Amino acid sequence: MNAARAFVLALAMVWACAASADVAVPPLTGRVVDQTGTLSSGDIASLTQSLKGLEARKGSQIAVLIVPTTAPETIEQYSIRVAETWKIGRKKIDDGALLVVAKDDHHLRIEVGYGLEGSLTDVTAHRIIDEVITPKFKAGDFAGGISAGINRIIKVIEGEPLPAPAPPHWQEQGAFNGAALLNPFVLFGFFIVGGFLRTVLGRLIGASATGVVVALVVWLIAGSIAAALLAGGLAFVVAMFADGFTPTGPGSRSRNGGWSSSGSSRDSDSGFSGGGGSFGGGGASGSW
Amino acid sequence: MRRFLTVLAALATLSLTNCGYNAIQTNDEQVKADWSEVVNQYQRRADLVPNLVNSVKGFAQQEKDVLLGVTNARAKVGSIQATPEVLNDPAAFQKFQAAQGELSSALSRLLVVTENYPQLKSDALFHDLISQLEGTENRITVARNRYIKSVQDYNVTIRTFPTNLTAMAFGYKDKPNFTVDNEKEISTAPKVDFNPAPAAPAAPAK
Numbered sequence: 001m002n003a004a005r006a007f008v009l010a011l012a013m014v015w016a017c018a019a020s021a022d023v024a025v026p027p028l029t030g031r032v033v034d035q036t037g038t039l040s041s042g043d044i045a046s047l048t049q050s051l052k053g054l055e056a057r058k059g060s061q062i063a064v065l066i067v068p069t070t071a072p073e074t075i076e077q078y079s080i081r082v083a084e085t086w087k088i089g090r091k092k093i094d095d096g097a098l099l100v101v102a103k104d105d106h107h108l109r110i111e112v113g114y115g116l117e118g119s120l121t122d123v124t125a126h127r128i129i130d131e132v133i134t135p136k137f138k139a140g141d142f143a144g145g146i147s148a149g150i151n152r153i154i155k156v157i158e159g160e161p162l163p164a165p166a167p168p169h170w171q172e173q174g175a176f177n178g179a180a181l182l183n184p185f186v187l188f189g190f191f192i193v194g195g196f197l198r199t200v201l202g203r204l205i206g207a208s209a210t211g212v213v214v215a216l217v218v219w220l221i222a223g224s225i226a227a228a229l230l231a232g233g234l235a236f237v238v239a240m241f242a243d244g245f246t247p248t249g250p251g252s253r254s255r256n257g258g259w260s261s262s263g264s265s266r267d268s269d270s271g272f273s274g275g276g277g278s279f280g281g282g283g284a285s286g287s288w
Numbered sequence: 289m290r291r292f293l294t295v296l297a298a299l300a301t302l303s304l305t306n307c308g309y310n311a312i313q314t315n316d317e318q319v320k321a322d323w324s325e326v327v328n329q330y331q332r333r334a335d336l337v338p339n340l341v342n343s344v345k346g347f348a349q350q351e352k353d354v355l356l357g358v359t360n361a362r363a364k365v366g367s368i369q370a371t372p373e374v375l376n377d378p379a380a381f382q383k384f385q386a387a388q389g390e391l392s393s394a395l396s397r398l399l400v401v402t403e404n405y406p407q408l409k410s411d412a413l414f415h416d417l418i419s420q421l422e423g424t425e426n427r428i429t430v431a432r433n434r435y436i437k438s439v440q441d442y443n444v445t446i447r448t449f450p451t452n453l454t455a456m457a458f459g460y461k462d463k464p465n466f467t468v469d470n471e472k473e474i475s476t477a478p479k480v481d482f483n484p485a486p487a488a489p490a491a492p493a494k
Contacts, residue, residue, distance in 0.1 A: 076426050076429070080430055121420075121423075122419050122420050122422065122423030122424075123416045123419050123420060125419075125423075126415075126416075126419035126422075126423075200291070200294060201291055201294065201295075202291070205291070205295070209295075279430075280325070280427055280430055280431070281423075281426045281427040281428075281429065281430030281431070282423055282426075282427060283423065283426075284419055284422065284423060285422070285426075
């Protein structure tokens with residue numbers, strides 16, 4: 001009994017330690033996340049406006065995060081964790097940048113995504129911190145320092161040739177495209193496989209096998225279990241009830257193909273999310 | 289009967305993908321990619337060193353020992369081939385890590401020395417090189433972290449049931465991971481001595 005109690009106590013202590021270990025990464029509520037209440041709502045709005053403008057023009061995403069402290073981690077460890085969680089920047093282009101300010105620690109860092117390391121080099125980032133941001137921070141002008149620094153970063157990024165930004169309401173890259181199921185080749189494959197298995201195995205087992213095979217293939221190609229189940233079920237129904245090779249496919253389903261994952265929330269900043277960019281620890285840190 | 293056999297064959301094919309062979313391949317490739325990134329960033333640091341030494345030399349010629357130490361460590365790093373085969377040879381991995389650790393400590397000695405030269409510290413070129421070095425060191429840390437994590441994934445895969453059977457059958461061994469270079473030094477509490485050490489005043493008198 002005592003041993004059990006001691007065990008529970010030890011477990012609780014371990015949990016308490018784990019909970020107090022690191023500062024949690026805050027949710028990405030907008031382009032500017034201020035956990036200290038340093039910036040006025042007007043500051044945040046104007047910063048958001050210029051960052052949104054940059055994304056519309058160039059496609060790059062920049063986010064600003066102000067936290068009280070990053071202890072016990074260093075700001076470098078913390079900011080790479082934030083960058084990995086938020087995934088600012090477009091996928092595969094990796095053109096994201098992050099400005100992290102730890103207000104009580106008097107540390108700040110510009111974290112630069114892989115795709116911007118060519119223009120926003122460590123040296124440039126260091127200069128921006130040293131020459132633009134910290135002089136204002138020293139004078140207590142946080143809003144001014146951040147907006148001046150962000151404007152400098154924007155100017156640097158504008159000079160970088162990047163792929164054109166995707167038009168709004170673009171379907172998310174890499175997401176499973178429902179329309180691919182209605183591709184004639186895929187459909188044809190369904191019927192061949194279905195017909196073959198049905199003649200070999202009989203109606204019910206053949207249709208089930210077709211469903212399983214199609215689900216597996218779709219899972220391999222699209223990597224999405226939901227899409228695989230959907231396709232498998234579809235194939236099962238088709239193989240079960242369609243006669244031979246006559247395609248009586250679900251042509252009316254084609255409306256499903258066009259759903260777009262990012263809705264119309266682009267106007268307000270609440271729908272802001274990272275595009276999947278990755279970071280490798282580039283950038284510079286500074287203190288004031 | 290024929291029907292039954294067909295179903296059996298289909299099931300056998302399915303269960304093959306379940307024995308973890310593909311998972312081992314995926315993890316193995318991930319480890320290799322992360323290792324390449326580590327080597328890539330170490331190479332970036334090694335490329336920076338000659339410029340850094342040159343810019344320090346202009347201001348602090350009397351620090352020959354320190355500069356020589358950095359140059360030698362850099363040469364040693366350059367002589368070690370860091371191919372992915374290193375990952376399957378713990379001794380070679382140790383050697384690589386030791387050489388990089390030596391360069392790290394030589395560089396940190398150099399940075400300590402540069403504190404004594406205000407003129408050097410205000411030099412723009414030196415300033416830029418230092419920010420590049422800082423950025424590179426941070427990239428090395430990140431790359432090493434990611435390597436450590438992917439090796440963990442790999443090792444867990446090949447040591448847990450049932451994938452360990454597959455790993456045994458195909459001869460996959462666990463991969464070495466990074467350790468702290470000076471484990472002993474860290475585990476002993478640092479001594480703080482406020483009495484002036486006898487060696488310190490003697491040095492400037494020379």
